[in-house]
Amino acid sequence: xxxxxxxxxxxxxxxxxxxxxxxxxxxxxxxxxxxxxxxxxxxxxxxxxxxxxxxxxxxxxxxxxxxxxxxxxxxxxxxxxxxxxxxxxxxxxxxxxxxxxxxxxxxxxxxxxxxxxxxxxxxxxxxxxxxxxxxxxxxxxxxxxxxxxxxxxxxxxxxxxxxxxxxxxxxxxxxxxxxxxxxxxxxxxxxxxxxxxxxxxxxxxxxxxxxxxxxxxxxxxxxxxxxxxxxxxxxxxxxxxxxxxxxxx
Amino acid sequence: xxxxxxxxxxxxxxxxxxxxxxxxxxxxxxxxxxxxxxxxxxxxxxxxxxxxxxxxxxxxxxxxxxxxxxxxxxxxxxxxxxxxxxxxxxxxxxxxxxxxxxxxxxxxxxxxxxxxxxxxxxxxxxxxxxxxxxxxxxxxxxxxxxxxxxxxxxxxxxxxxxxxxxxxxxxxxxxxxxxxxxxxxxxxxxxxxxxxxxxxxxxxxxxxxxxxxxxxxxxxxxxxxxxxxxxxxxxxxxxxxxxxxxxxxxxxxxxxxxxxxxxxxxxxxxxxxxxxxxxxxxxxxxxxxxxxxxxxxxxxxxxxxxxxxxxxxxxxxxxxxxxxxxxxxxxxxxxxxxxxxxxxxxxxxxxxxxxxxxxxxxxxxxxxxxxxxxxxxxxxxxxxxxxxxxxxxxxxxxxxxxxxxxxxxxxxxxxxxxxxxxxxxxxxxxxxxxxxxxxxxxxxxxxxxxxxxxxxxxxxxxxxxxxxxxxxxxxxxxxxxx
Numbered sequence: 001x002x003x004x005x006x007x008x009x010x011x012x013x014x015x016x017x018x019x020x021x022x023x024x025x026x027x028x029x030x031x032x033x034x035x036x037x038x039x040x041x042x043x044x045x046x047x048x049x050x051x052x053x054x055x056x057x058x059x060x061x062x063x064x065x066x067x068x069x070x071x072x073x074x075x076x077x078x079x080x081x082x083x084x085x086x087x088x089x090x091x092x093x094x095x096x097x098x099x100x101x102x103x104x105x106x107x108x109x110x111x112x113x114x115x116x117x118x119x120x121x122x123x124x125x126x127x128x129x130x131x132x133x134x135x136x137x138x139x140x141x142x143x144x145x146x147x148x149x150x151x152x153x154x155x156x157x158x159x160x161x162x163x164x165x166x167x168x169x170x171x172x173x174x175x176x177x178x179x180x181x182x183x184x185x186x187x188x189x190x191x192x193x194x195x196x197x198x199x200x201x202x203x204x205x206x207x208x209x210x211x212x213x214x215x216x217x218x219x220x221x222x223x224x225x226x227x228x229x230x231x232x233x234x235x236x237x238x239x240x241x242x243x244x245x246x247x248x249x
Numbered sequence: 250x251x252x253x254x255x256x257x258x259x260x261x262x263x264x265x266x267x268x269x270x271x272x273x274x275x276x277x278x279x280x281x282x283x284x285x286x287x288x289x290x291x292x293x294x295x296x297x298x299x300x301x302x303x304x305x306x307x308x309x310x311x312x313x314x315x316x317x318x319x320x321x322x323x324x325x326x327x328x329x330x331x332x333x334x335x336x337x338x339x340x341x342x343x344x345x346x347x348x349x350x351x352x353x354x355x356x357x358x359x360x361x362x363x364x365x366x367x368x369x370x371x372x373x374x375x376x377x378x379x380x381x382x383x384x385x386x387x388x389x390x391x392x393x394x395x396x397x398x399x400x401x402x403x404x405x406x407x408x409x410x411x412x413x414x415x416x417x418x419x420x421x422x423x424x425x426x427x428x429x430x431x432x433x434x435x436x437x438x439x440x441x442x443x444x445x446x447x448x449x450x451x452x453x454x455x456x457x458x459x460x461x462x463x464x465x466x467x468x469x470x471x472x473x474x475x476x477x478x479x480x481x482x483x484x485x486x487x488x489x490x491x492x493x494x495x496x497x498x499x500x501x502x503x504x505x506x507x508x509x510x511x512x513x514x515x516x517x518x519x520x521x522x523x524x525x526x527x528x529x530x531x532x533x534x535x536x537x538x539x540x541x542x543x544x545x546x547x548x549x550x551x552x553x554x555x556x557x558x559x560x561x562x563x564x565x566x567x568x569x570x571x572x573x574x575x576x577x578x579x580x581x582x583x584x585x586x587x588x589x590x591x592x593x594x595x596x597x598x599x600x601x602x603x604x605x606x607x608x609x610x611x612x613x614x615x616x617x618x619x620x621x622x623x624x625x626x627x628x629x630x631x632x633x634x635x636x637x638x639x640x641x642x643x644x645x646x647x648x649x650x651x652x653x654x655x656x657x658x659x660x661x662x663x664x665x666x667x668x669x670x671x672x673x674x675x676x677x678x679x680x681x682x683x684x685x686x687x688x689x690x691x692x693x694x695x696x697x698x699x700x701x702x703x704x705x706x707x708x709x710x711x712x713x714x715x716x717x718x719x720x721x722x723x724x725x726x727x728x729x730x731x
Binding site: 072 | 677678679680682683684685686687688689690691693697698700701702703704705
C-alpha cells in the first residue's frame with residue numbers, strides 16, 4: 001500500500017528526515033516511536049502534504065502513485081488520513097457540518113453524488129455511539145473549547161466517518177485519560193480490516209497495549225534506526241532510547 | 250420563482266405602455282447632466298408630484314447647496330462631480346439584449362453559481378423574456394393578499410400621489426433633508442423607491458421584497474424607501490438581490506426611513522452586491538446610504554445586512570429608541586476584497602427608558618481592502634436602565650488588507666449597562682491545511698471558515714435569503730487566497 005524509499009525532507013535548509021524507508025501493507029499496523037525531536041510529527045505532516053516541508057530526495061508511493069505529486073486534498077481523496085496531534089479550531093462550524101463537507105468533497109472528487117442526508121445521519125449516529133460521543137458534542141463548533149480528550153476523540157470520529165485506507169495517528173494518546181484511550185483504541189480496532197492500514201506515532205508504549213502493532217520502528221535523528229515487533233515497544237518502555245543510541249555509536 | 254418574474258415582467262411592460270403611452274421619445278429620454286433648481290423641478294414634474302412635494306425637494310436642494318461633502322469616513326476615493334451626472338433617466342422599455350447569448354458569460358456564470366433560474370437570469374441581465382400567459386398570476390395573488398389586509402406596498406412616487414397624508418407626515422421625519430450631505434441630495438432628486446404601510450395590529454403574512462414590486466425590478470441611483478408599521482403590526486422587508494448588479498451609475502445615495510409605532514416590529518434585511526470594481530480597483534459603485542429607524546414605545550427594529558459589493562461603502566443603519574422599552578438590533582456582515590473600502594456600522598440612540606440594543610458586526614477583509622466598523626451607542630440622560638451589547642469581529646485574509654474598529658460610546662445616565670467586545674483573527678494556514686487534509690479544497694475551506702465566522706448574522710436572515718447570502722460570501726472571496 002505504502003512504499004517509502006530513502007525519503008529526505010526538511011524545512012528551508014534544515015534536513016529533518018534523512019533517508020527513511022518504510023513499507024506498509026494493507027491489514028498492518030505500524031508503530032513509530034522515538035524521542036522528542038526525532039522527526040516523528042514531521043514525518044506525519046510530510047505524508048499528509050503540509051506545504052512548508054519539502055521533499056528533497058526519495059519517493060513515497062501510495063497505491064502506485066507518488067504522494068509528493070499530489071496536493072493534500074488529493075491525498076485525502078485517495079484515502080490518506082492524518083489524526084492531528086494538535087487539531088485546529090474552526091469557530092462557528094459544527095462537527096456535523098465539517099464532516100458532512102469533508103465527506104461530500106471527497107465523494108465529489110471521486111465522481112460521486114453527495115451522500116443522502118438520511119445515510120449521513122445514520123452513519124453519524126452509528127459512529128458516535130461506537131465512540132461514546134454525546135449528541136450535543138456534534139453541534140458544537142469544531143474543536144472550539146474542546147478538552148484535549150474531546151479533540152482526539154473528534155479526530156477518531158472523523159477517521160471513522162471517512163474510512164481511510166491509510167490512517168496516520170500522530171500522538172493520538174497524548175491528552176487522553178485511560179478511559180478515553182480505551183474508547184479511542186477500540187474505535188481504531190473496530191475499523192481495522194485487511195483493506196486498510198494504520199501508522200501509530202507515539203512516545204509511549206501504553207497506547208500499543210490497546211492498538212497492537214505488527215511492527216515497531218524507532219525513529220531517531222530523521223532515520224529509522226531499529227525495527228522489530230511489539231516486543232521492541234516493551235523494551236523501549238523499560239530501557240528508554242539511550243541504549244539504542246549507544247548501540248549505534 | 251420563475252413565474253413571478255415572467256408575470257412581473259408582463260405586468261411591468263403593460264403598465265409602462267399605459268403610463269408612458271403619450272410619449273413618443275420615452276426610450277431615449279434622459280435629462281441633461283448637471284444639477285440646479287430647474288432639474289429638481291423637472292424631476293418632480295415628471296413624477297406628477299403635488300406642489301408640496303416639489304417645495305420639499307427644493308428646500309432639500311437649497312440645504313444641499315450649503316453643505317460640503319463629509320470627509321471623516323475611513324475611505325479614500327475620487328469625489329464625484331455632481332455637475333457631471335444626469336439626475337433623471339426614463340425607464341427604457343426596450344430590452345438591452347435580444348438573447349441571452351449576448352450577455353457577458355462571466356456574469357451568467359455567477360448567476361448560475363448563485364442558483365438563479367434561467368428566467369431570472371434573463372431578467373436581471375436585461376434580456377427580453379417571452380411572455381407566457383399563465384392561468385393564475387402569482388403577482389396578482391400576492392397583491393390581493395396584501396390588499397385584503399390593508400397593507401400598502403407600492404412605488405414611492407405612487408404613494409406621493411395616492412397617500413399624500415401618510416407621506417407628508419412621515420417623509421423626512423427620521424432622516425430630515427438636512428441630516429447629511431447625501432441625504433440632502435437624495436431628498437432633492439430621488440426618483441425611485443418603495444413605500445410600505447402596515448395597518449394597526451396587522452402581521453404582514455409574507456416577506457415584502459422589492460423583487461415582487463411591479464415597475465421596480467432595478468435599483469435606482471437615488472432610492473428613497475419609507476416603511477411605516479402602525480401600532481402592534483409586524484413586517485419583514487427584504488432589500489436587494491444577491492445577483493451582481495452592474496450599473497453604469499457610479500454614485501448611489503439612498504435613504505431608508507423606518508417608523509415603528511407603539512408595539513410594532515420591523516425586520517429589514519439587505520443583501521448588497523453592487524459592482525465592486527475590478528481586481529485592480531478600477532470602476533465600481535460608490536454607495537453612500539442613510540438608513541435610520543424610529544422606535545416608539547415597545548417597538549422593535551432589526552437591521553440585518555450582508556454587504557459584499559461596491560467600491561466604496563458608507564452606511565450606518567441606525568435606530569432611534571425613542572419609546573420606552575423599545576429595542577434596536579443591528580446584525581452585519583461586510584466583506585471587502587481586492588481594493589474595496591467599507592466604512593459601515595450603526596448608531597443606537599437610547600432616549601426611552603428600559604431601551605435595549607444589540608450590535609453584532611462581522612467584517613471580513615481580503616486582498617488590499619480596508620474594512621472599518623464605526624458605531625455609536627448613545628444613552629440620553631432620561632434613558633433609565635438602558636442596555637447595549639456590542640460585538641465586533643474582524644477576520645483577515647492575507648497580509649495586505651486592513652480591519653479597523655471605531656466604537657463611540659456616549660453615556661449620560663448612570664444606570665446604563667454597556668458591553669463591547671471585539672476580536673480580530675486571521676484565517677490561518679493551519680486551518681486551511683486541516684481542511685485540505687480532510688479532503689476539502691482551499692476555496693471551499695475558506696468558505697467554510699467564513700461562513701462559520703458569519704454564522705450569528707446569517708442566522709438572522711430569512712431562510713431563503715440566508716442560503717443565497719452564504720453562496721454570495723463564497724463567490725465574493727474567490728481567489729482571495731492563493
